[in-house]
Amino acid sequence: MAEHDFRYSLLAPQHTLTECRALSPGRYQVTGNGGSIQPGDTLLVTLKGSRTLTLRLLVEKVRHMITPPGQWLAVANGPAFRELAILNWQVNCNGCASQLDFEFAVDAALGEQARPAAAEARIRELGWRSHAGQHFCPRCTEKSA
Template sequence: MAEHDFRYTLLNPQHTLTECRALAPGQYQVTGQGGSIQAGDTLQVSLKGSKSLSMRLQVSKVRHLINPPGQWTAVTTGPVFKELAIHTWQVNCDGCGSLLDLEFAVDASLGKAALQPAAEQRLQEVGWENRHGRHLCRACQQTEA
């Protein structure tokens, strides 16, 4: 069971994705080139419309194609989104005033109530913390500990 990185930032023509589409919420079909993908592997793919976000997909079935050589199609499972939306918010550190352009994904079908929890979760992923309503960058977390 291997992990394969297909994010845009790699730009490796021998190891690329051709298509990633949702079959149902949480189930995706991925077509790519290279990487020797097998059932049980994990694929890390960029989210369409995002500069930095990605998601991890578990390969449940894979079919290696004869033509073109090295191409494959896989059925995968991953995060459940009925309607994926990418948002960008600016967050100021309440300790030092530094600015973070926070990009996060949210299921748009959940409405505006889902925005704040999704943003807070992404803040934690990038190393920021919310202490009693105060957003703190990594440096300020250590000085206020």
């Protein structure tokens, strides 16, 4: 079980993704070049339209192509979005007033009420903590611990 990083990279053009598309919510078809992809491997791919968000996909099955050499087609499982929306938000640290400008992904089909929970989850991923509606950067969180 290996992890293959296919996020935007101009450093290794022989190890790239050609296409990543949703077959249904939570199932993706991924076509790429390079890397010896096997069932059970994890693929890290950049979300289209995002600067920083990554989609983590678990390869279910893979077919290696004869031509062109090194190309493969995989079916993978990942987060289920019926209608993907990438949003930009900002929060300020209530301890030191530093600002976090971040992107997060949310299923737009769930409506406006899904946005705060998705934003809070992304804030936690970035190392920030929130308590009673206040946000604290990693530095302030470390000081209070």
